[in-house]
Amino acid sequence: xSSIAVLGYGVVGSGVVELFYKNKESIIAKAGTDVDIKYIxxxxxxxxxxxxxxxxxxxxxxxNDKDVTVVAECMGGVSFAYKFVKACLEKGKSVSxxxxxxxxxxxxxxxxxxxxxxxxxxxxxxxxxxxxxxxxLHKCLAANDITGVAGILNGTTNFILGKMxxxxxxxxxxxxxxxxxxxxxxxxxxxxxxxxACRKICILSSLICGRHVYPENVYTKGxxxxxxxxxxxxxxxxxxxKLIASMKKLADGRILPMVMPMLVPHDLLLARVxxxxxxxLVCGDGIDKAMFYxxxxxxxxxxxxxxxxxxxxxxxxxxxxxxxxxxxxxxxSFVAGHEESINKIYFRISKTDDIGIKAIEVIxxxxxxxxxxxxMTLLDAENLGRKLSESGVNVKAMIPVLDI
Amino acid sequence: xSSIAVLGYGVVGSGVVELFYKNKESIIAKAGTDVDIKYIxxxxxxxxxxxxxxxxxxxxxxxNDKDVTVVAECMGGVSFAYKFVKACLEKGKSVSxxxxxxxxxxxxxxxxxxxxxxxxxxxxxxxxxxxxxxxxLHKCLAANDITGVAGILNGTTNFILGKMxxxxxxxxxxxxxxxxxxxxxxxxxxxxxxxxACRKICILSSLICGRHVYPENVYTKGxxxxxxxxxxxxxxxxxxxKLIASMKKLADGRILPMVMPMLVPHDLLLARVxxxxxxxLVCGDGIDKAMFYxxxxxxxxxxxxxxxxxxxxxxxxxxxxxxxxxxxxxxxSFVAGHEESINKIYFRISKTDDIGIKAIEVIxxxxxxxxxxxxMTLLDAENLGRKLSESGVNVKAMIPVLDI
Numbered sequence: 001x002s003s004i005a006v007l008g009y010g011v012v013g014s015g016v017v018e019l020f021y022k023n024k025e026s027i028i029a030k031a032g033t034d035v036d037i038k039y040i041x042x043x044x045x046x047x048x049x050x051x052x053x054x055x056x057x058x059x060x061x062x063x064n065d066k067d068v069t070v071v072a073e074c075m076g077g078v079s080f081a082y083k084f085v086k087a088c089l090e091k092g093k094s095v096s097x098x099x100x101x102x103x104x105x106x107x108x109x110x111x112x113x114x115x116x117x118x119x120x121x122x123x124x125x126x127x128x129x130x131x132x133x134x135x136x137l138h139k140c141l142a143a144n145d146i147t148g149v150a151g152i153l154n155g156t157t158n159f160i161l162g163k164m165x166x167x168x169x170x171x172x173x174x175x176x177x178x179x180x181x182x183x184x185x186x187x188x189x190x191x192x193x194x195x196x197a198c199r200k201i202c203i204l205s206s207l208i209c210g211r212h213v214y215p216e217n218v219y220t221k222g223x224x225x226x227x228x229x230x231x232x233x234x235x236x237x238x239x240x241x242k243l244i245a246s247m248k249k250l251a252d253g254r255i256l257p258m259v260m261p262m263l264v265p266h267d268l269l270l271a272r273v274x275x276x277x278x279x280x281l282v283c284g285d286g287i288d289k290a291m292f293y294x295x296x297x298x299x300x301x302x303x304x305x306x307x308x309x310x311x312x313x314x315x316x317x318x319x320x321x322x323x324x325x326x327x328x329x330x331x332x333s334f335v336a337g338h339e340e341s342i343n344k345i346y347f348r349i350s351k352t353d354d355i356g357i358k359a360i361e362v363i364x365x366x367x368x369x370x371x372x373x374x375x376m377t378l379l380d381a382e383n384l385g386r387k388l389s390e391s392g393v394n395v396k397a398m399i400p401v402l403d404i
Numbered sequence: 405x406s407s408i409a410v411l412g413y414g415v416v417g418s419g420v421v422e423l424f425y426k427n428k429e430s431i432i433a434k435a436g437t438d439v440d441i442k443y444i445x446x447x448x449x450x451x452x453x454x455x456x457x458x459x460x461x462x463x464x465x466x467x468n469d470k471d472v473t474v475v476a477e478c479m480g481g482v483s484f485a486y487k488f489v490k491a492c493l494e495k496g497k498s499v500s501x502x503x504x505x506x507x508x509x510x511x512x513x514x515x516x517x518x519x520x521x522x523x524x525x526x527x528x529x530x531x532x533x534x535x536x537x538x539x540x541l542h543k544c545l546a547a548n549d550i551t552g553v554a555g556i557l558n559g560t561t562n563f564i565l566g567k568m569x570x571x572x573x574x575x576x577x578x579x580x581x582x583x584x585x586x587x588x589x590x591x592x593x594x595x596x597x598x599x600x601a602c603r604k605i606c607i608l609s610s611l612i613c614g615r616h617v618y619p620e621n622v623y624t625k626g627x628x629x630x631x632x633x634x635x636x637x638x639x640x641x642x643x644x645x646k647l648i649a650s651m652k653k654l655a656d657g658r659i660l661p662m663v664m665p666m667l668v669p670h671d672l673l674l675a676r677v678x679x680x681x682x683x684x685l686v687c688g689d690g691i692d693k694a695m696f697y698x699x700x701x702x703x704x705x706x707x708x709x710x711x712x713x714x715x716x717x718x719x720x721x722x723x724x725x726x727x728x729x730x731x732x733x734x735x736x737s738f739v740a741g742h743e744e745s746i747n748k749i750y751f752r753i754s755k756t757d758d759i760g761i762k763a764i765e766v767i768x769x770x771x772x773x774x775x776x777x778x779x780m781t782l783l784d785a786e787n788l789g790r791k792l793s794e795s796g797v798n799v800k801a802m803i804p805v806l807d808i
Contacts (some may be wrong), residue, residue: 019690030546030727130691132544140536142434143711286423286708287534290698304690307547323434
C-alpha cells in the first residue's frame with residue numbers, strides 16, 4: 001500500500017484527486033500495488049468535498065507520516081512550494097510537481113536533494129501540460145545527441161495568435177477574449193511577455209545539456225507588439241507567427257536558448273498548432289525530427305502528467321532516475337546570447353530606396369516595404385535595423401524565421 | 405559494466421551499432437554504468453567492419469555469456485527471431501526489439517516469459533520507428549482511460565498518398581517512386597495492403613486494453629484502390645486521404661481496431677502528416693488529445709528507439725516493467741468488427757436521382773456524384789452501397805471519415 005499526499009487543492013490539485021479516483025482501479029493495476037490519496041494539504045476548508053476527511057493544513061502531518069511515499073505538489077509559486085518540496089525530499093518522499101517556476105528556479109538543488117535522499121523529483125507536468133516530453137526526452141531518446149528543440153510552450157499566447165491569424169482579431173481583443181475564457185490571467189504579463197515559455201525552455205534546456213539554465217540568462221521577448229499586418233504578411237511568406245521557445249546546441253558546445261515570436265514555415269507541423277495547444281519539436285542525430293503535441297494546461301491534462309509521475313514512482317520504488325537530472329552551474333558562460341542566433345529575418349519598414357542588403361523576397365504593395373533576408377545573426381539584424389532607423393526609415397517589425 | 409548483444413546486422417542492427425558508438429559517452433552517463441556492445445550475431449561475414457571482432461554466428465555464444473544482460477533483436481521475421489528472443493528471455497536476458505511482426509504474433513507469450521525470468525521484453529521500436537509511443541502510453545499516460553488512438557503508422561503508404569495529394573501522381577507511379585527511393589519493398593503488399601499498419605495497431609491495442617489483439621481479428625484494408633479522383637474530392641470536403649490504423653473503446657468494454665483509408669479533416673494535425681513520417685493521435689479522459697510525430701522507419705530513427713529501451717534496461721536492472729504488458733486471450737470476442745464503427749461516409753457513385761439517404765454534403769459537378777453521409781455504422785454503409793449497386797448505380801468509392 002502506497003499513500004499519496006496532494007499539496008494544494010486548486011485547479012491542478014483537485015484535478016489530480018478527481019482523475020485518481022476516476023481511474024483508481026487501472027492506476028493500481030499499473031502501479032502494481034494498492035494506492036490511495038491519504039492527505040490533501042490546503043489552507044482553505046472544503047466541508048462539502050467528498051474527500052473532506054483527507055484535508056490537512058499542517059505539512060508536518062504529511063512529513064511525519066511514513067506511509068506517504070510520494071507527494072504531488074500542485075500549489076504553484078516558489079516560496080512555500082520550495083520549502084515544502086525540500087522538506088518532503090529531505091524525508092525521502094518523492095515529489096511530482098507541475099510547478100515550472102519552482103523547477104526553473106530550483107531544479108538543480110531539488111534534483112540533487114532527491115538523489116541524496118534516494119528519491120525522485122519529477123516534473124513531467126511542468127512543461128507542455130499533458131504532453132509527455134520530459135520522460136521521452138531523457139529515456140526514449142537517450143541514445144540521441146539532442147541538437148535542438150523548438151516549442152509552442154504557452155497556450156495563452158498561441159490562442160491569441162490563433163485569433164489574430166484565423167479571425168483577423170487584433171491583439172488586445174484576442175487577449176480580452178482569452179481572459180474571458182479563463183485562458184489568460186487578469187495580469188497576463190507572465191504569458192504574454194514570454195516568461196512562462198522561458199521557464200519551460202529553461203527546464204528542457206537543463207535536461208538536455210545537463211546544466212541548470214536560469215531564466216535570467218535567456219533572452220525573452222513576448223507577443224505584445226505583434227500586429228495584424230505582420231500576421232498577414234507572414235502568411236504571404238508561407239509562415240505563421242508563433243511564440244517559439246527554442247534551444248540550439250552550438251558547434252562549440254554552448255547552447256542558445258531564447259523565447260521570441262517567430263515566423264514558422266507552414267511545412268513545419270508546428271505552424272499548424274492552433275488554439276491553446278502546445279507542441280515541442282525535438283531534433284536529434286538518431287531521430288532526425290520528432291514532435292509532441294497536446295494540451296499545455298488545464299485541470300485534467302496537467303493532472304494526467306502529475307499522476308503519470310506519481311504512478312512511476314510507486315511502481316519503481318525509491319530508485320532515483322539518474323537520467324532525469326542536471327548539475328547546478330554558477331557560471332552561465334555555456335549559455336550563448338540570442339545575438340548569435342542565425343536566422344532569416346522578416347522586416348517590415350516604411351518605404352525606402354535602399355534596404356542596404358539583398359533580400360531574398362520583397363513585398364512592396366502597400367505603405368510598407370516587407371522583406372525576408374538571407375540567414376544572418378540576430379546581432380547583424382539588429383545592426384541593420386539600427387542603420388535603417390538612422391537613415392530615417394521607420395522599422396516597424398523585425399521577426400526571425402524559425403530554422404530547425 | 406553491462407554488455408549488449410545485437411542480433412542481425414542489417415539496416416536496423418547496423419544503425420544500432422553506429423548510433424551506440426557515436427554517442428557512447430552520453431549513453432554511459434545516462435545508463436549510469438559502463439556499457440559496450442560485446443557481440444553482433446549475423447550469418448554473414450563482415451571482414452572490413454571496424455567491429456569485425458564482435459561478430460559471432462552462434463546464438464549460444466551470447467546465451468551462455470553471463471556478461472550479456474540485454475539483447476537488441478534486429479533480425480526481423482518471426483521464425484528465427486522468435487526462437488532466439490525466447491532463448492534470451494529464458495536465460496534472463498532482457499530483449500529490445502524493432503520487430504513488429506514478432507510482437508504482434510507472440511507478444512503475450514514473450515512478455516509472460518520475460519516476467520517469469522525477471523527481465524524485460526521491450527518493443528518501443530516496433531511502432532512508429534523513432535517516435536516515443538510505447539513508453540509514453542503506459543507510463544506518462546498511466547492515469548488515463550485511453551479511449552482511442554488513430555495513427556498513420558506506415559510511412560510507405562503515407563509517402564504514396566502524399567504524392568497523390570500534393571503532386572497529382574497516380575497510385576502506380578507513386579508506388580514506383582517509393583520503390584526507387586527504397587521506401588517500398590519489391591513486393592509492397594505488406595505496406596500497401598495495410599498488414600504492416602495492422603501489426604502496429606494490434607500492438608498499441610494490446611498495450612491499451614491489456615489483452616493480446618491478433619492481426620487476424622482486425623479488419624485491414626489498404627490503399628491500392630484509392631484513386632486520384634477520391635483524393636481530389638476529399639480536398640473539396642476539407643479532408644486528406646490517409647491510411648489510418650485506429651482503435652476505439654466501445655461503451656460495452658470491447659475494442660474496435662481497424663486499418664482503413666480514411667478521410668481525415670484538415671483541422672486534425674494528422675491530416676498534415678506528410679512524406680514518410682508517422683504520427684499517433686491518442687485520446688484519453690485526462691489528456692483529451694495528444695499526438696506523437698516522427699520518422700516511422702529508417703536506420704538511425706529505428707536504432708534510436710531500440711537503444712532507448714536498451715539504456716532503460718541497463719539503468720533499471722532486471723526489474724520487469726509491469727505496466728508494459730498484456731495477457732494472452734484465446735477468445736477474441738472482446739474485439740469488435742469494423743461493421744460496428746460509426747463514421748460519416750464519403751461515397752463516389754455514378755449519377756443517380758435518389759441516393760436513398762439524406763447526405764450532409766453533395767458535390768455534383770462531373771460524371772460522378774460525390775457525397776458525405778451523416779454518421780452511420782459501416783454495416784449500414786455497406787448495405788447502402790449494395791442497395792445502390794442493385795439499383796444500377798456504379799459505387800466507385802466508399803471511404804469513412806475519421807471521427808476521433
